Amino acid sequence: MDLLALADFNLVARHGGFGKAARATGRPKATLSRRVAELEAALNLRLFERGARTLQLTEEGRALFARTGQLLTELEETAAAIASGGDRPRGRLRISAPLLFSQAAMGKIAAGFALAYPEVRPEIIVEDRPVDMIEEAYDLVIRVNPRPDVSLVGRAFLHDRQVVVAAPGLALPAAGETVPALVRGALGGADLWNLDTPDGLVGLPVMPVLAMSSNMMLRDAVRMxxxxxxxxxxxxxxDIASGRLVLWGDLAGAAVALWALYPSRRLLSARVSAFLDYLKAAFPNGTPEELAAFLDG
Structure with missing residues (x-):
């Protein structure tokens, strides 16, 4: 297989068209078109569906792009590392991270990493939706309690747990009494929170009185x-240590783990390995207390 033709196919697939790929890379559009046609002829496959105004990957084209795009990137990075005399972390590091963790910690994490590795250019995209790492060209995704995915591997770098807290002036209610509750999301009806306390599992009847979309907003409100x-x-x-808030108990079955995930078919680049090592150094034990200290530091 002609690697140059394969590389041109990946350029066109990544940019979504011959014209876009030509403008982004400075390569002649006619050359890209000819190379892709030669690759299709060599494979005896149609890789693109060509319309009057659109260009779409066929099913075979999507499969080829998914399997070869990252391999070509690795070849380019290896060649660049050898030419420069070492495998130093460098280049763009594209990361997808969830909203709440990003608001709380990713600014400090990304800035610290950029200072430690000035040849790496982190690009943090904040989103909670599932992403396709291959097609959307992500190097790494950070997710909370991710579903199993055979195409991804990774490690849990932080663990947290949900607790129920209140201001000191709000007493833990007696059995059967309802307590006003602040909730994340939309207001609903009466609910029951199961608390894991030193005395065992306790059901806490609650009635939502205020709903917000951010945990930081909830923290400010519960302090009031x-x-x-x-x-x-x-x-x-x-807040618990200072007495500003009182811990009522852990929310049963609400453990949280943050994972850093990357494609299993890909050898880790130097910049991804460096970022994983940076996370490990920042949170060596991965405890809630380490994250709290990091946020306050």
């Missing part, structure tokens, strides 16, 4: 004494 709230321990451990 409006009601009890379910929040990550890392976000309120300082």
């Amino acid at each position: 004494g409006v009601g009890a709230a379910r929040l990550p321990l890392s976000l309120v451990s300082g």
Whole structure:
């Protein structure tokens, strides 16, 4: 197989068209078209469906792009590393990270990593939706309690747990009494929070009185004494230690793990390995207390 033709096919697939690929790379559009046609002839496959105004990968084209795109990237990075005399982390590092973790910590993490590795250019995209790492050209994704995915491998670098807290002026209710609750998301009806306490599992009847979309907003509101709230321990451990908030108990079955994931078919680039090592150094034990200290530091 002609590697140059394969590389041109990947350029066109990545940019979504011959014209876009030509403008982005400075390569002649006619050359890219000819190389892709030669590759299709050699494979006896149609890799693109060509319309009057659109160009779409066929099923075979998508499969070829998914399997060869990262391999070509690795070849380019290896050649660049050998030419420069070493395998130093360098280039763009494209990361997808969830909203709440990004708001709390990714600014400091990315800035610290950029200072430690000035030849790497981190690009953090904040989103909670599932992403296709291959087609969307991500090097790494960070996810909370991700579903099993045979195409991805990774490691859990942080663990947290949900706790129920309230201001000191709001007493833990007696059995059967309802407590005002602050909730994330939309307001609903009466609910039951199961608390894991030193005395065992306790059902806490709650009535939502205030709904917000951010855990940080919930923390500010619960400090005001409006009601009890379910929040990550890392976000309120300082308030609990100072007495600003009182811990009522852990929310049963609400353990949280943050994972750094990457494609299993790909050898780790130097920049991804460096970022994983940076996360490990920042959170060596992966505890909520380490995250709280990092946020306060």
